[in-house]
Amino acid sequence: MVSRIGLFVALFAIPVGLLAQSPNPAPGGWLIPQFNQPPITDANRKPAPRRSLAGTWGPAGGNSAATQGGGVAARPNNGRAEQLPYTPYGLDAYRSHKALEGADAVLPADGNDPRNLCEPLGVPRYNHYNVRMTQIMQDEYKVAILYHYDNRWRVIWTDGRQLPTLVEGGVDLGGGDIREPRFFGYSVGRWVDDYTFEVTTIGTMPEDRVWLDSTGRPISDQVRVTETFRRMDYDTMVWSETIDDPKMYTKPWETMRFQLRLHDPRTDIQEYYCSPVEQERYNRLFGNTVSGK
């Protein structure tokens, strides 16, 4: 119990520590996200802290710049199968998905996106779904990412533990310790240099539970996700990702690369959740009718 309390305190001590460095003087109220911050130039650029991603981040292009509704940021869906290196199985999986976004979108009532059931999106789709305000906290053992959408969080271990090995139906943590697939998989991270953090994730959910993006592109439990967080300076960071999923794609490909901007650590982030009750009400009042149901 003591160690859990210690970890909790450590996680929240970091943002408190950032208060003294905040560029935004205390307004004494409930701060809302500010997307009209002045651009970073040579005149106001500050050096990035060493080996730290901690902070409250938002898309540098604005509140909706990383929603990726049209498909993952690096390759929005243009509707052509040849755009991605699908395996035959992957292409069949894509065609079985009835997405509400993208080139092959269907009407709201006709979709089969697991998101519409408020299912967890899993990794990597949380990186591709309405990335808005993203909080990152870290201590000497881990980095925690608090996603805005559905108030979800994940942990990336930085204590030197080994990435598990993929086995049939799950992962082997070592010595035959078999564990189940998870929506957020099993993630370990390492500092490539003082400003570049690389994360590898495996052991995610199978393709009948999760999608890659909102346009219905598939992803399987065989995927290996590699993310890189590169701190450009104090206020900006580039988040990129490559997936290697031999079940769905014949070769690895980059799914996203976009810039994040640091926000005041006291920013109050609004809830953004998926509620089955509210989803049902929306479908009844609007979604079904516009679909002719």
Add this chain to the structure above:
Amino acid sequence: MKSARLVVLAVAAGLLLSLPLSAHHGGTAFDVGKVVDLKGTVKEWVFSNPHCLLFLDVKGENGQVTQWIAEGQAPNVIFPVGYRKDSFKAGDVVTVTVEPVKNGQPMGRILKAVLANGKILDRASSGGAPPKP
């Protein structure tokens, strides 16, 4: 509904298509590029996920009242635009510009709103620049 001033803007079609797709669903259901101005009385404003919904009674030229439903994005998306839980109150007379749905139902998504106090709010949906490299 007849009193709804229908304005088709060819330029708007291209402009709207260039915007990022909505947070919850795409534009499949909407008659992209068509714009309808609605002046009416607020029945209810549902400030809720996955989309906010505005119920608006609009009186036609023949005196008949049609209830329109205009949707906005989720609260956290339209909050920075200025929309709040109390932006619309029952009984308020407001003007809302919507992009209607394709199937002729009195429904659409909010492109602009002029509140009872005269305050003008922009599009109640996603906006912003594309992701930066």
